[in-house]
Amino acid sequence: IPHFAAGMGIYIFSLILASLLTLPFALRAICPYLWMDILYFWDLLRILVKFVSRRRRRPLFFVLDRFFEQTAAFPHKPFVVFGHESYSFAEADKRSNKVANALLARPEFKAGDTAALFMGNHPAFLFTWLGLAKCGSPVALLNHNIRSKSLLHCLGCCRPKVLIALKEAVEDILPSLREQGVTVLLMTQQCDTPGIESFADKVDEASDAPLPRSLRSHITTESPAVYIYTSGTTGLPKAAMVNQNRLLTALTVLCSNGVSSSDVIYLNLPLYHTAGFFIGFIGSIETGSTIILKRKFSASQFWDDCRKYNVTVIQYIGEVMRYLCSTPKRENDKDHKVRLAIGNGVRADIWREFLSRFGNIQVREFYASTEGNVGFLNYVGKIGAIGRVNFLHWKLFPYTLVKYDTERDEPVRDSNGLCVEAPKGETGLLVSKITHIAPFVGYAQNEEQTEKKRLRDVLKKGDLYFNSGDLMRIDKDNFIYFQDRVGDTFRWKGENVATTEVSDILTISDCLDEANVYGVKVPGHEGRIGMAAVTVKDGSHFDRSKTYSHVVNYLPSYARPRFIRIQKAVEVTGTFKQKKVKLVEEGFDPGCVQDPLYFLDDNEKQYIPLTPQVYFSIISGEIKL
Structure with missing residues (x-):
């Protein structure tokens, strides 16, 4: 019996030791980001303590x-x-x-x-x-x-x-x-x-x-x-x-x-x-x-x-x-x-x-944004993500993603007048609760624009959230991804088109360097159709056939830019944000646009020059979109 007890003791000790040794590997397999999450929590608490002490x-x-x-x-x-x-x-x-x-x-x-x-x-x-x-x-x-x-x-x-x-x-x-x-x-x-x-x-x-x-x-x-x-x-x-x-x-x-x-x-x-x-x-x-x-x-x-x-x-x-x-x-x-x-x-x-x-x-x-009341940090280094969702961060700065109707340019609401939360994996509008810890001060001398950023009755009657104007998606591993700006996303053929995704596809083609994608109105059609202002890589030319094949292979029909405008340089702001408003206003009329214009022609299987004749055929409805 003593030998048996001693043997069992050694066995149990070995089992505990083995469990302790394998625990980190098991946790890594089950929760691969656990340690990084813990370190981030610690940093968040440390920063919070320092901030509170300074406030006092x-x-x-x-x-x-x-x-x-x-x-x-x-x-x-x-x-x-x-x-x-x-x-x-x-x-x-x-x-x-x-x-x-x-x-x-x-x-x-x-x-x-x-x-x-x-x-x-x-x-x-x-x-x-x-x-x-x-x-x-x-x-x-x-x-x-x-x-x-x-x-x-x-x-x-x-x-x-x-x-x-x-x-x-x-x-x-x-x-x-x-x-x-x-x-x-x-x-x-x-x-x-x-x-x-x-x-x-x-x-x-x-x-x-x-x-x-x-x-x-x-x-x-x-x-x-x-x-x-x-x-x-x-x-x-x-x-x-x-x-x-x-x-x-x-x-x-x-x-x-x-x-x-x-x-x-x-x-x-x-x-x-x-x-x-x-x-x-x-x-x-x-x-x-x-x-x-x-x-x-x-x-x-x-x-x-x-x-x-x-x-x-x-x-x-x-x-x-x-x-x-x-x-x-x-x-x-x-x-x-x-x-x-x-x-x-x-x-x-x-x-x-x-x-x-x-x-x-x-x-x-x-x-983050200058006036916004919530931010995210990709402390893990996951390529493509802007941050990671975690409980402590959410408790301090409550936020959610809500479904957004890009055609009506407003959040989707249920029969009670409340916003509908977007399920995990689906794109939604980022809104963050306005609280004492996370205030929204607004814009100087501009109450109208300040009010536009306030969203009321989001999850319950009487609550108040900040409308970020940004569309996000959270994946199954709780990483959050920026999808597009509200207003940049447009709707065509009943489908939402994210301009950033289309831009990314265009710029991996052989001849295009930069691409600024936006939606333009076409008379007689609902929504907006895709258009791209692009620059051509040095030493290359705009290959109309290859570009056509590229967008057809990579993009669904509703997301393909039907019009392409060749520019010497894509206009950006001082902070490298692409300018779209002027481009949207100018549209695809060759009588107004001095830059070369092209139209995606499925019959020719290439982008063809957008001549005044082609333009009037589109406007009259002779060419079907």
């Missing part, structure tokens, strides 16, 4: 206070490098003091007044924003490419007292600015244009003495910090008001992805945009990282810059990765120190090509 600090703690902490801790560490210029944290602090003191010396400006920045990527942008923050002034970040009507509209949204610019691109609206009492300051040593004053010379002469904290005593967590404008792809830009609390949360983006003070961040995205300002600039204030600032994105200079400055973290949006993959291959493509790429909008095929060509870089795709 007195006096109130803001992004500027984090900059002061970094300046005290690393005064001589390079903060921003711009070409041959390098500025430490201490130098940035003093330069921003000069900006603030120069502004406060002006009789028309006082602490707390709103200012507008009309600048490209330049260290002066960063110093001016910091100086205005020290004055307790909200700042409107204007796209420096806009002009006349759009520029006046953007200024009207925030009503600034001063407009600080880097170039004299405001001359044509000076009379209107004078009427509104806006002072225009040019960041130059001298200016001969009547009505515009030089400002850089005043900054150089100003004191670099620190600004008293009392200048910011009026600020609360709900006070406006910055106004960031939508790209205006569907009309005039809207000013999303970002309050101090929201800006404080932006501090967490880079550190939540493992970025630290030892990292060097390559910032070539526009500073007036959320990605460049929130992630590149504000995120670096939190981490204490060095910013390599570029005027604009350049695919040809990108990797040489990364090697020159020992860059470890890069940002991307939209088509940036595709542009990089389109450059001529080099033997030193993998010779760099970049370990992390963070951004959104990369296609799955480009993602794979990017990793294959440029090496083992961790790609952190995320989803």
Whole structure:
């Protein structure tokens, strides 16, 4: 019996030991993403604790206070490098003091007044924003490419007292600015244009003495910090008001992805945009990282810059990765120190090509919007996904996908007037509950557009959700995928057509480089039919037969672009979003469109030139669609 008991004890011990040893493998097989989920939960809780502790600090703690902490801790560490210029944290602090003191010396400006920045990527942008923050002034970040009507509209949204610019691109609206009492300051040593004053010379002469904290005593967590404008792809830009609390949360983006003070961040995205300002600039204030600032994105200079400055973290949006993959291959493509790429909008095929060509870089795709109240992070690295659904995230930021009628351009509702949730695996509109933790502030001076983003009676009577305007899909493994923008998706022959999917198919053809897909109206037909504005690859020509065969082989009949417009370049916004509104308005009339037009002819089994005769045959109904 003793021997039997001893043997059983050894057997049971061995069984327990074997179970413990095989448990990780079993869990990996059953729940392959469990450990990553746990690590993400931990990061989420850690960030939440830090955020709550900062919210409880007195006096109130803001992004500027984090900059002061970094300046005290690393005064001589390079903060921003711009070409041959390098500025430490201490130098940035003093330069921003000069900006603030120069502004406060002006009789028309006082602490707390709103200012507008009309600048490209330049260290002066960063110093001016910091100086205005020290004055307790909200700042409107204007796209420096806009002009006349759009520029006046953007200024009207925030009503600034001063407009600080880097170039004299405001001359044509000076009379209107004078009427509104806006002072225009040019960041130059001298200016001969009547009505515009030089400002850089005043900054150089100003004191670099620190600004008293009392200048910011009026600020609360709900006070406006910055106004960031939508790209205006569907009309005039809207000013999303970002309050101090929201800006404080932006501090967490880079550190939540493992970025630290030892990292060097390559910032070539526009500073007036959320990605460049929130992630590149504000995120670096939190981490204490060095910013390599570029005027604009350049695919040809990108990797040489990364090697020159020992860059470890890069940002991307939209088509940036595709542009990089389109450059001529080099033997030193993998010779760099970049370990992390963070951004959104990369296609799955480009993602794979990017990793294959440029090496083992961790790609952190995320989803967020300037004014939105929910975001996702693909912490697993699943190619193509924008994030992963999990319970804790959902509890903090309740959201769901609801069925959407693209023909009526509204959510589907049941007999009780409530939205219908989209089953897993099906495409639905992302809506997120508006709560104290996840608020929606809206757009400045635009209650109509703000209300359009509010969706009521979603899952129960009286509830209130934010309408993201984005169509998503969640797969069986709980990964979430961006499908399309509402308005980009169109309906033809009773079927929904996702423009991004059609665009992806077109650009894997032999001769096409870029494709901007949209739906156009045809008289006598319901819905919209597919059309694509495309560019042809260098050294190629538009092969009408091969392109026809390609779309027929890859796309169902209702999704095939019946019209193709050849352009020299696909028009994009400053943040690489394709412009569609003008293209939709111009349609496929060869009398109005100067670019070459083609029509998919099933009889000829190729794309044929869209002549006026073919056009009138389509309009009259002689040619059946």
